[in-house]
Amino acid sequence: xxxxxxxxxxxxxxxxxxxxxxxxxxxxxxxxxxxxxxxxxxxxxxxxxxxxxxxxxxxxxxxxxxxxxxxxxxxxxxxxxxxxxxxxxxxxxxxxxxxxxxxxxxxxxxxxxxxxxxxxxxxxxxxxxxxxxxxxxxxxxxxxxxxxxxxxxxxxxxxxxxxxxxxxxxxxxxxxxxxxxxxxxxxxxxxxxxxxxxxxxxxxxxxxxxxxxxxxxxxxxxxxxxxxxxxxxxxxxxxxxxxxxxxxxxxxxxxxxxxxxxxxxxxxxxxxxxxxxxxxxxxxxxxxxxxxxxxxxxxxxxxxxxxxxxxx
Amino acid sequence: xxxxxxxxxxxxxxxxxxxxxxxxxxxxxxxxxxxxxxxxxxxxxxxxxxxxxxxxxxxxxxxxxxxxxxxxxxxxxxxxxxxxxxxxxxxxxxxxxxxxxxxxxxxxxxxxxxxxxxxxxxxxxxxxxxxxxxxxxxxxxxxxxxxxxxxxxxxxxxxxxxxxxxxxxxxxxxxxxxxxxxxxxxxxxxxxxxxxxxxxxxxxxxxxxxxxxxxxxxxxxxxxxxxxxxxxxxxxxxxxxxxxxxxxxxxxxxxxxxxxxxxxxxxxxxxxxxxxxxxxxxxxxxxxxxxxxxxxxxxxxxxxxxxxxxxxxxxxxxxxxxxxxxxxxxxxxxxxxxxxxxxxxxxxxxxxxxxxxxxxxxxxxx
Numbered sequence: 001x002x003x004x005x006x007x008x009x010x011x012x013x014x015x016x017x018x019x020x021x022x023x024x025x026x027x028x029x030x031x032x033x034x035x036x037x038x039x040x041x042x043x044x045x046x047x048x049x050x051x052x053x054x055x056x057x058x059x060x061x062x063x064x065x066x067x068x069x070x071x072x073x074x075x076x077x078x079x080x081x082x083x084x085x086x087x088x089x090x091x092x093x094x095x096x097x098x099x100x101x102x103x104x105x106x107x108x109x110x111x112x113x114x115x116x117x118x119x120x121x122x123x124x125x126x127x128x129x130x131x132x133x134x135x136x137x138x139x140x141x142x143x144x145x146x147x148x149x150x151x152x153x154x155x156x157x158x159x160x161x162x163x164x165x166x167x168x169x170x171x172x173x174x175x176x177x178x179x180x181x182x183x184x185x186x187x188x189x190x191x192x193x194x195x196x197x198x199x200x201x202x203x204x205x206x207x208x209x210x211x212x213x214x215x216x217x218x219x220x221x222x223x224x225x226x227x228x229x230x231x232x233x234x235x236x237x238x239x240x241x242x243x244x245x246x247x248x249x250x251x252x253x254x255x256x257x258x259x260x261x262x263x264x265x266x267x268x269x270x271x272x273x274x275x276x277x278x279x280x281x282x283x284x285x286x287x288x289x290x291x292x293x294x295x296x297x298x299x300x301x302x303x304x305x306x307x308x309x310x311x312x
Numbered sequence: 313x314x315x316x317x318x319x320x321x322x323x324x325x326x327x328x329x330x331x332x333x334x335x336x337x338x339x340x341x342x343x344x345x346x347x348x349x350x351x352x353x354x355x356x357x358x359x360x361x362x363x364x365x366x367x368x369x370x371x372x373x374x375x376x377x378x379x380x381x382x383x384x385x386x387x388x389x390x391x392x393x394x395x396x397x398x399x400x401x402x403x404x405x406x407x408x409x410x411x412x413x414x415x416x417x418x419x420x421x422x423x424x425x426x427x428x429x430x431x432x433x434x435x436x437x438x439x440x441x442x443x444x445x446x447x448x449x450x451x452x453x454x455x456x457x458x459x460x461x462x463x464x465x466x467x468x469x470x471x472x473x474x475x476x477x478x479x480x481x482x483x484x485x486x487x488x489x490x491x492x493x494x495x496x497x498x499x500x501x502x503x504x505x506x507x508x509x510x511x512x513x514x515x516x517x518x519x520x521x522x523x524x525x526x527x528x529x530x531x532x533x534x535x536x537x538x539x540x541x542x543x544x545x546x547x548x549x550x551x552x553x554x555x556x557x558x559x560x561x562x563x564x565x566x567x568x569x570x571x572x573x574x575x576x577x578x579x580x581x582x583x584x585x586x587x588x589x590x591x592x593x594x595x596x597x598x599x600x601x602x603x604x605x606x607x608x609x610x611x612x613x614x615x616x617x618x619x620x621x622x623x624x625x626x627x628x629x630x631x632x633x634x635x636x637x638x639x640x641x642x643x644x645x646x647x648x649x650x651x652x653x654x655x656x657x658x659x660x661x662x663x664x665x666x667x668x669x670x671x672x673x674x675x676x677x678x
Binding site: 004005008012016106109110115116118210214215217219220221222224226255256259260262263265267269270271274 | 358359361363505507508509510511513514515516517519520521523524525527528539540541544562563564565673674675678
């Protein structure tokens with residue numbers, strides 16, 4: 001396999017992995033606060049359509065990104081209200097959010113009249129001066145659009161936030177044991193709201209990556225189930241942003257790798273490749289399914305459990 | 313406890329994924345007032361927003377509604393195969409006299425439901441099972457594909473044409489073969505390289521498949537998918553694309569040479585009229601270029617006069633019945649003679665095609 005093909009494979013993996021990374025980073029923040037949000041797919045779709053529509057009508061892709069994040073955040077706010085304030089079942093609420101988001105995004109796309117419209121001013125790959133000259137990795141990591149570059153910074157920032165700041169420590173405490181965190185004076189409700197919304201904003205950004213950089217147009221169900229891969233990715237990454245980067249690029253590269261193997265006449269069933277992300281996630285789950293081990297690798301102890309002050 | 317919850321979550325996720333696929337929306341009921349009105353149901357596997365297969369049927373429905381004043385339509389979108397029986401029953405119960413079920417996977421559900429509603433007429437698109445009140449219809453899109461192959465064969469300079477294909481089923485294989493015969497008719501040096509995506513609709517995957525083919529050296533990308541992503545990838549790489557389903561030139565300006573397209577409108581009008589007149593009979597309709605059910609979208613600017621002329625000549629031969637695409641001699645990938653010189657392949661053979669013609673690179677088994 002020549003160097004150029006290897007570069008092409010890795011570069012595609014990074015591009016295709018970027019929306020997964022955005023969504024997974026968001027879901028990590030949310031789950032670290034103890035809130036399970038299965039509405040990622042729905043939030044991504046709403047982000048994708050609203051981001052695309054605003055960019056399309058103003059010509060400004062950055063405005064599109066901002067609107068997508070706000071839209072994703074608003075979607076997440078619904079989930080936060082239901083699961084934090086109303087203490088509803090988070091699985092049900094998240095699933096409902098995905099169904100709602102899927103329908104809403106189709107509806108909005110029609111109402112706004114943007115289905116399939118081309119948007120010439122979308123994000124395009126740029127050569128980062130200096131860094132793009134690095135052999136192999138330069139073209140893989142630094143000949144990318146600006147959102148991909150932003151995702152590197154974001155992943156590092158979220159890692160730093162989680163493990164090196166007081167807010168991050170509080171956040172992890174809230175996800176681990178909200179009662180204990182509460183007794184230490186941490187505002188459980190505020191943090192859960194904040195990071196559920198932050199997670200939604202990143203899911204919206206992931207959606208905008210599809211409609212403003214990768215595809216780039218709005219089509220109904222444009223994400224084609226990748227929100228679910230992002231949810232699996234969070235478990236695969238054991239709630240750690242650093243592993244999420246690796247996981248996102250591995251999961252993102254699988255499709256392209258399958259096509260490449262076909263083009264080279266190497267017969268590996270594509271169905272096998274398609275199930276790899278889930279298989280890997282199940283494998284990680286099996287490996288870490290011992291309670292103490294699960295706690296050690298980072299699964300928030302109170303994930304999915306509503307917190308009620310009166311009941312502690 | 314912990315473990316149980318995680319598994320429950322995964323299970324729920326899997327369930328929801330199925331449900332999302334099955335989720336359906338309804339729309340499009342026009343008010344009827346006149347005495348001689350008819351209610352017609354449409355069942356779609358996707359949504360008209362796909363610029364693809366469902367879009368083409370929706371265009372047909374809109375044409376129908378405009379042409380026949382007293383027709384009332386009821387549309388159900390995003391119907392999963394497993395949900396089709398329920399949706400078809402619901403439409404029959406709601407008073408539809410004629411129901412178009414527009415996806416291959418709805419075949420058995422249509423037959424089953426039709427047995428319960430002998431007074432309702434069913435038209436199933438792309439299948440092969442009929443009954444007294446169930447007819448089938450489809451179009452000979454391969455004829456348009458052959459013509460688009462001529463355009464691609466003329467345009468390629470690298471003599472490698474990429475083909476992003478959904479599933480290794482006869483319909484798709486037939487299209488690839490017809491396209492390749494068109495390519496080789498004008499450019500015997502060219503080959504068509506196939507990559508399977510195993511999905512009808514996934515803009516990201518379709519684009520990646522096209523990118524792989526472009527990196528392999530293809531300079532024209534054809535496709536059998538529901539979105540314009542593959543031709544968009546070609547445009548971004550400064551190469552050419554052949555669309556499918558609808559005229560995709562707006563999706564990748566300058567790059568689209570042409571697109572084999574569906575044109576269901578006139579046919580839908582004809583079927584509805586026959587039901588109104590009481591002349592409807594069960595039938596297996598496979599509409600040719602001559603009927604206009606399938607056609608070629610207008611040429612892009614990059615297609616030269618000579619090529620356009622060539623395509624028009626070939627089109628005329630097919631339209632007037634002088635010649636059809638799968639006329640021998642046709643050799644397969646392994647250089648074995650499949651159709652002897654002068655013989656025309658039967659419809660049955662075309663409908664069960666599971667091998668590639670000479671000039672295709674790829675595996676017809678997927």
